[in-house]
Amino acid sequence: MPKNMQLNIVEPSNKRGLARQQKFLEVAENLFLTHGYANSSVNEIVRLAGGSLGTLYRIFGNKLGLFEAVFKRKSLEIFSEYSDGDYWHDDLEQSLFLFGKHLQSVALSTDGLAIYRLVITENNVDQQEIQRIFYKFGPEVAISMLSNYLKKHVDAGRITLFDERLAASQFLEMVKGPFIHRALFGETILDEELDCALEQAVKIFIKGCST
Missing domain, CATH: 1.10.357.10 (Tetracycline Repressor, domain 2)
Structure with a gap:
């Protein structure tokens, strides 16, 4: 962590x-x-x-x-298995797919959507701190984990990236970003849609950073 x-x-x-x-x-x-x-x-x-x-x-x-x-x-519960270096391995495609799948399930779960609503709708004196806490224990953890993994591939000469943290953020948005607002507005997101977005994101990402 x-x-x-x-x-x-x-x-x-x-x-x-x-x-x-x-x-x-x-x-x-x-x-x-x-x-x-x-x-x-x-x-x-x-x-x-x-x-x-x-x-x-x-x-x-x-x-x-x-x-x-x-x-x-909540963050420890969500990310505990991914804090172990044994989870991440040399198969970039498989690691991206599994991590992306997990992030989709978390972001679009009942709790995930409730957290997102809380963060964007709270309007009180602690609002700024609430948003800081959410980012620190949510997106920041996911981005840091993925960017650290990507850096190892960059250092090994397997892929080329301008900025690992930016790339991690972009990948995560590709796999969950298209569905967050739809889910918040009450739409049902089909598993087929999630799988298609994830597979396409992985292919685009790997092709874009190939040496």
Whole structure:
């Protein structure tokens, strides 16, 4: 995982404290994704999770700190298997296809769309921080993972790119970008459409960066 995924939260020192922290995170995630950030109160989170408001603030600092911890947890859940270097191998086409497939499923899932709605529709004093947190634990992680992998191929002389991070961003947009707004507007995206976009993106990308 990228180094910037470290959070300044107070980790409980016993099993009971860890269980309480996880319960706060589970309840907060559900409320944030269902009702948005502004409409989810820390008092309601404590009521549903148990414990006390003092414990929540001691662990997470404030509501925004809890929100950030929720997104870090979600990011680890989404990207954990791809943080292992063994996942990425010399077969560029297969690696791109598998990673792209995973990103499509994440971005267009119920939770993925709920997160996107939350980020673009929140209008409160924490909006800028919410967007920063989303980018840090979502797109930034995916782009960093893919760009690091692409750089290894560039360094090995297998492909040529002007900028690995830009190329990673462009690839990710090709596989999920055409469908996000359609899904947000309630359209059903067919598996055949997703597969076609992914296969075409992989072919275009590989042909464009071939030495």
